[in-house]
Amino acid sequence: MQPFEIAANCSFNELMKTGCSELYIPLPSTISCDLKLVFKRSGKHIAWLLQGYDGTLNFTTDAWTFPNHQAFITITVHLEKDSQPLAFLLDIVEVVKSHDGLNLVIVFSNILKKFRVLHKVGKSC
Structure with missing residues (x-):
């Protein structure tokens, strides 16, 4: 650390x-x-694994601002494979704008596009 x-x-x-x-x-x-x-x-x-995964993908985020006013967000994906829980950090991104909802959605959707799993979000079982 x-x-x-x-x-x-x-x-x-x-x-x-x-x-x-x-x-x-x-x-x-x-x-x-x-x-x-x-x-x-x-x-x-990780992208290859997520693209072929048929189960539910769950995401967590964390956002913070350093004392020098740099803001960051992390996106982590959680899933279960072979009865084992897995979690992968997808990215850490500097958010040059404020942490408002719209900016966080833009960052989140860009990461999902990068991993080619945007189409899996909001998909009902």
């Missing part, structure tokens, strides 16, 4: 290398880049 810059901290590096001095700790920029790449690739697999 630390920012990527923790990887450049000398004390952190010493702690991580205790007992394993040859341990390679990547640069914060490498960690950030790799994380974004993994998130993008995972999103493709």
